[in-house]
Amino acid sequence: MSFLELRGIRKTYYMNKTAFPVLKGIDLQFDRGEFVSILGESGGGKTTLMNIIGGLDAQYEGDVLLNGQSVRQISAKELDAFRRQTIGFVFQNFNLISHLSILDNVLVSLQMTGLSRHEQKERAESLLKKVGLTEHMHKHPNQLSGGQKQRVAIARALASDPDIIIADEPTGALDSQNTQEILALMDEIAADGKLVICVTHSQEVADHGTRIVHMEDGIIDHDTRLKAAFPVGEHHDLPSKHLSFTAMVKMALKHMRYNLKRNLLIIFGASIGIFSVILMLGLGRGVKGYINHEIYSQIKPTAVQVAQNTDSQDAKKLEIGQTDVNRIKKLPHVKKVELGYYGQGIQVQKDGTSATSSIFQTTTDQMLAKSVKKGHKPGTGEVILSKAFAKKFNKQHPYKLIGQKVKVSVTGMNKQHLPVVMTKSLKVSGITDDSSGQLQTNLQTVRNMYKSKKLTFRANFATVMIDSLKNVTSVQDKIKGLKADNGKKQYQLTGAGAIVSTLNTYIQLAFYVLAAIAGISLLVSAIMIIVVLYISVSERTKEIGILRALGVRRKDIRHLFLSEAFFLGLFSSLLALVFTEIVAVLANNVARNGIGYMIIDITSNYMIFGIVVAIVISLLAALAPAGQASKLDPVEALSYE
Numbered sequence: 001m002s003f004l005e006l007r008g009i010r011k012t013y014y015m016n017k018t019a020f021p022v023l024k025g026i027d028l029q030f031d032r033g034e035f036v037s038i039l040g041e042s043g044g045g046k047t048t049l050m051n052i053i054g055g056l057d058a059q060y061e062g063d064v065l066l067n068g069q070s071v072r073q074i075s076a077k078e079l080d081a082f083r084r085q086t087i088g089f090v091f092q093n094f095n096l097i098s099h100l101s102i103l104d105n106v107l108v109s110l111q112m113t114g115l116s117r118h119e120q121k122e123r124a125e126s127l128l129k130k131v132g133l134t135e136h137m138h139k140h141p142n143q144l145s146g147g148q149k150q151r152v153a154i155a156r157a158l159a160s161d162p163d164i165i166i167a168d169e170p171t172g173a174l175d176s177q178n179t180q181e182i183l184a185l186m187d188e189i190a191a192d193g194k195l196v197i198c199v200t201h202s203q204e205v206a207d208h209g210t211r212i213v214h215m216e217d218g219i220i221d222h223d224t225r226l227k228a229a230f231p232v233g234e235h236h237d238l239p240s241k242h243l244s245f246t247a248m249v250k251m252a253l254k255h256m257r258y259n260l261k262r263n264l265l266i267i268f269g270a271s272i273g274i275f276s277v278i279l280m281l282g283l284g285r286g287v288k289g290y291i292n293h294e295i296y297s298q299i300k301p302t303a304v305q306v307a308q309n310t311d312s313q314d315a316k317k318l319e320i321g322q323t324d325v326n327r328i329k330k331l332p333h334v335k336k337v338e339l340g341y342y343g344q345g346i347q348v349q350k351d352g353t354s355a356t357s358s359i360f361q362t363t364t365d366q367m368l369a370k371s372v373k374k375g376h377k378p379g380t381g382e383v384i385l386s387k388a389f390a391k392k393f394n395k396q397h398p399y400k401l402i403g404q405k406v407k408v409s410v411t412g413m414n415k416q417h418l419p420v421v422m423t424k425s426l427k428v429s430g431i432t433d434d435s436s437g438q439l440q441t442n443l444q445t446v447r448n449m450y451k452s453k454k455l456t457f458r459a460n461f462a463t464v465m466i467d468s469l470k471n472v473t474s475v476q477d478k479i480k481g482l483k484a485d486n487g488k489k490q491y492q493l494t495g496a497g498a499i500v501s502t503l504n505t506y507i508q509l510a511f512y513v514l515a516a517i518a519g520i521s522l523l524v525s526a527i528m529i530i531v532v533l534y535i536s537v538s539e540r541t542k543e544i545g546i547l548r549a550l551g552v553r554r555k556d557i558r559h560l561f562l563s564e565a566f567f568l569g570l571f572s573s574l575l576a577l578v579f580t581e582i583v584a585v586l587a588n589n590v591a592r593n594g595i596g597y598m599i600i601d602i603t604s605n606y607m608i609f610g611i612v613v614a615i616v617i618s619l620l621a622a623l624a625p626a627g628q629a630s631k632l633d634p635v636e637a638l639s640y641e
């Protein structure tokens, strides 16, 4: 029984249903230690036959037997293992993987053996030494001459210690000097007890071997033995395994590094999409937090301030009286209506220092205990100041003002429409935070001031308390709907409470706009990744063919592209995190100085979400190209130009 036997091999190509028979019944027997040259005219089917022997092409009639065992019936997976373990390919055009170093090219094959990592490296180095390339190990293929490249290919073919070396015109692209060196190497391989099958056009090359097989018209017409086969010693196979997931991942990383500039640009582009998503989430949360902090902490959102709908400065026209209170009280969901007074340009004096308060108003239930930083709400004869306003009197220790007296001058009008200044000494009851108005008293205090000058007090706003938050909008609408005698709107809503719902609408709107922008940039990122991976697949078609010839499985090819996509996603999201962090720090700095609040609030959940979204999108984008790559026919991929 011979080592390798071909029985009745027939192969026909079909083009538009026209049959082109290429192999018309090939019967051959090979043994180890032989150096067989296959001669024949161009287009005679030599490469076709080599692809069949090498397990790259399974579409043929007849049978290939290895040690009497048919290779034909085995599964695709076993065929991969057959190429890994039994076959070593050497091609006319070298077919090295351009983005891997010489050493790594040889290691790809070795990574599919049971050798330890250290042993793999040792074997690769000794093989490269054997072909005389020790100094060039760390170069890339494009930095080598043709002869050197072919020697790398031989080292790679020998790496997994296969029994059969198939060389398809290994010297076709070489000069005579290099041809001699390659032939000497192949001689050595055969002398080592391997079967060397070498396709050639050159009689000189063919004469070098132990046997010449001549093909003509799809059959073997001459089979000449030149000399005896080399003696075969005992042979131990290197244990074989498929390429590990980590090896594939590393190869993906190496390829990314080889195309660094392009990949960095893609990562940068994709990161913008992720960046906008994380930033938008952070901004949404920050703004919400800000509103809660700024508004809900200082006013009751269920309290709405109502004033007369007029531009007039006349106190009489501005007055909110008992009739108004009764009118509003009748509305459903209104719990309580409280009168209030606000004024502008109020003079405050203390120990010769004087300051003007632009906002002065009476406190209502709207003033929450939270806004009182120190002290308590003002009772009758008392006043509460904001911290910033208090600093006008005691820059260093504004809180020391509490308990002390200040002179407050409010200007009213007498019946003759002449201004009358009402001055009263009031005790500072406490200090509020700055956003809740500069100066506040209770209503009775203002009433007393008017009384002391015998002027008529007129409240100029009312605070309407609503039973629950969900009814605020409807009550506001009802108040806005109340008409004056002339048919115009009677009231306007003022104060922060009135704008809360409007603000919320705007925020919601802004949120959707931001979400749309972020969504679009994510989509663009995904499309970019798809395009890049598709380009990568077509760029690497040849490489995929080479890897398949080396025995790499379809699954591994898919993993290779998915790994690249995974890293594109991961790196993009990490870069996006860096960008968001920078923007958040800058924006928050500005916001803190401006409004005293960090407006971008990015939680670790958002970061994790960003990373996950980036990776999921990249992987989804990669599914189609990776699938396409893994489905490439190895023979077609190898002949891809």
Ligand SMILES: Nc1ncnc2c1ncn2[C@@H]1O[C@H](COP(=O)(O)OP(=O)(O)OP(=O)(O)O)[C@@H](O)[C@H]1O
Pocket: 013, 014, 015, 020, 022, 040, 041, 042, 043, 044, 045, 046, 047, 048, 049
């Ligand atoms: N994928 C294919 N589809 C159709 N026809 C093909 C295909 N591959 C090869 N052929 C045809 O089969 C014939 C044999 O091709 P093959 O490559 O095996 O020849 P060869 O002996 O290796 O030639 P050369 O010495 O020029 O390399 C040629 O006529 C070729 O056109």
Ligand SMILES: [Mg+2]
Pocket: 046, 047, 048, 168
């Ligand atoms: Mg050929």
